[in-house]
Amino acid sequence: MSNFDIETVRSQFPALANDQVFFDNAGGSQTLGTVIEAIRDYLSRTNVQLGASYKTGKLSMERYDAGFAAGAKYVNAEVPEIAFGASTTQLLRNVSFTLEFDEGDEIVVSSIDHEANIAPWVDLAARQKLVLKWWTPPLTSSDDASNTSINAQLSPSNLTPLLTSRTRLVSCTHVSNILGNIHPIASIAAAVRAGPSPNALVVVDGVSYAPHRPIDVRALGVDVYAFSWYKVR
Ligand SMILES: Cc1ncc(COP(=O)(O)O)c(C=O)c1O
Structure with missing residues (x-):
């Protein structure tokens, strides 16, 4: 530098x-x-x-x-x-109220996300009688001299088995606020596009990523990318 x-x-x-x-x-x-x-x-x-x-x-x-x-x-x-709003919690909730799917359609929600990117989809599934599939990546642990860290990596390989021709939305975090590792969003979005429901919406919570790295939503290939400006300086 x-x-x-x-x-x-x-x-x-x-x-x-x-x-x-x-x-x-x-x-x-x-x-x-x-x-x-x-x-x-x-x-x-x-x-x-x-x-x-x-x-x-x-x-x-x-x-x-x-x-x-x-x-x-x-x-x-x-x-x-671009849509500006009070918070990521509010914006993702707003997005969820704009969507209308058919009974029995499926949404895939990462279970390692912040509540802001879980609650709107759980509610949407209940309101519209959708099938809610939890995307739970396997836990991994790594050791170095001073500590053991636990992690979980969202990836195309652990997402793909959840995708079907009825998948309408996939939501996940770019970086979990608890775990801190970066998830490969461009590859995840590409896996959705190449899967049985290429038009499924990909919704990403970028709150913990945005303060640390540049964001290029075109390169990521996602439909919705939300983060909180007041956390980025
Ligand atoms: C990863 C992550 N997503 C979403 C949120 C919610 O953001 P906001 O409080 O702006 O709604 C937070 C809040 O800290 C967060 O850490």
């Missing part, structure tokens, strides 16, 4: 000037001063009705559109594909 000055980086986060250590990741990260300023400026100067024809309305809309364009660029998506 080239020269970077940690004090300069820290100085961009006003909260770090406090006599406080913040250990809450991924409960939410501290906010950049430039972001705080941008929000303050928007609310102070251009917080008017979106789509209005007067000057301040146009300026407000421009800033709003710029936010969507930045969001789309960040994940390599198109602007109409």
